[in-house]
Amino acid sequence: MIQAKEPFQFVVASYLIRICREKAAGLAEFSRQLHDCSEASIFFHTFQSLERQHYMSFSNDFAQWILAACNEAPLAEQLTAIDIRDCTSIGELRDSLTSQVDGYLKRNPSATGRIAFEPFYFCEAFEYSAPWGEQATTLAELEEGIRRMSLQTLHHHFINSRLRLRLQTNDFSHWIRNSLELPELARRVDRIDIYVNTLDGLRERLIETIHPWTNR
């Protein structure tokens, strides 16, 4: 069994939600707020919303509100097509979001003045993490940790990690590639689709992907 050069350090993670003073009554106001809101707010409504997306039509809160409260389905689809895996900073993600919204409003000026059925309330997420007190030095130990970690911790290691690492990858793939030197497995883990899986489903896919490699 391959021993890692450096152990994988598990953490526990969760987040606190802060309600901002800003809210948007329609798309024009939403566009302005999207330019100016905090990075913690963009993070909450995109990265963190993936944790609760499985009952919703779309993967981020912005798209969900634009569909449900503004009835602008084409714009909602454009926003949901922005893949957070392509972004390694919130600034990049904000640029993608604002360029879609501003472009849509320019092409559809009548949408600018409409009042939404309900306002969009900007919130912020503040993530807290602490050492779990366990580490993995083999793939089998990583698999066992993935089985046992909470869903919010899974979200931290697999999804939020992109911002922390500033790389287009996740904590698991990063460690598998660099400490176990298994680039093919790292690539397969990274290809697991976070948009069509619930977090429970994501955990299953991870274990299915990693398990066959544990005895190599």
Next chain:
Amino acid sequence: MTTEIKAPSSPLAHIDDYGEIIGDSEIRELRIFAKQLDGPRVKMVNSTSVGGGVAEILNRLVPLLSELGVPTRWEVITAGNQFFAVTKAFHNALHGAAYEGHADWFDIFLATNEENRRRMQFDEDLIVIHDPQPITLVEARDGSKGKWIWRCHIDLSHPSPEVWEFLRPFVERFDASVFSSPAFTQGLKIPQYLVFPTIDPLAEKNRELEPEFIGRVLDKFGIDVKRPILTQISRFDRLKDPVGVIRAYQIVRKHMDCQLVLAGGGAADDPEGAVVLDEVKEAANGDADIHILDLPPWSHLEINALQRASTIVIQKSLREGFGLTVSEALWKMRPVVASAVGGIPSQVLHKLTGMLVHSVEGAAYQIRFLLSNPDFARKLGENGREHVKENFLITHNLKRYMLLFLSLQAQA
């Protein structure tokens, strides 16, 4: 004197008991976050120890926080009927009703709070004041080293300006505020956090019950187990619209056979309950299939049984803080028809975990639809339980409070 509420010792569940529901890893995480806090002393203050959602939450939150190593006391302010008549008027006005208070009501409110402030000690590290009733206790913060949090359980989205502008300066003396929905806030100068209220899956009100016990409860109240049962569990309060529920039932009865159960009790801080109960009895007009059950506050097992026996659970509130009876019903996999007010849309995702309505007629229509489509109703119930498991169990509340405490400690 203020009353200190001793946490019930038995047979309440311990923190590890929740592992069978949410998984042992979640329990372990709670313990890790509790350790990060390094044992701050916490005080929770509200206005009643019996009846209503806040008392129910504190009844479980306080012992569980203490068990996790966050020693927490719960105190209830002492006040007379006159004070509660004032705070009930405030409550209705903050929910958007017209305020028709007398000129001296603000003075009564301030005087009662001042009496309590003089009697109470505030030497804890974190003081959490629940709802408007004890809000001016924050005046004691000048002599206290602790951080002060205002936990607002009500919907402040459309408050009467007269009452809100009176309360706002007190609210903005806190270090942080906590709301049940982003829509409930008022753009405060202090930080506003979102924490959903939660239910305890192991409490008498929510734990699994033997079918024989459920049958005995139905027998006791004369409810026919063989016919559809529509149920609304709530205090007899006009904002819960019990008369509107009767009107919806009467529309349904034109097409389908069913019974209606309206069950609830009073809260110690709600003086209007008896009047509303009389209005409900009058609206029922002697219909033998309408069961109006005025239950004492300790009837948790009976309420649990009534919810589990229900074909459909209704929550047709006109205004709502959060409406935890909805989460209780969803946890029991009951199809729910509920008004799109307050925190209910967070719990009932339309056509996914229940049906949202906006009128008596809408409620009647959705009840008929669900009675006619039991497979769809069953699916709503299954989704509802998962939704509650992910968002509205007491273990989530424990974690959010601990993170909030961590955040305030970091500021200190």
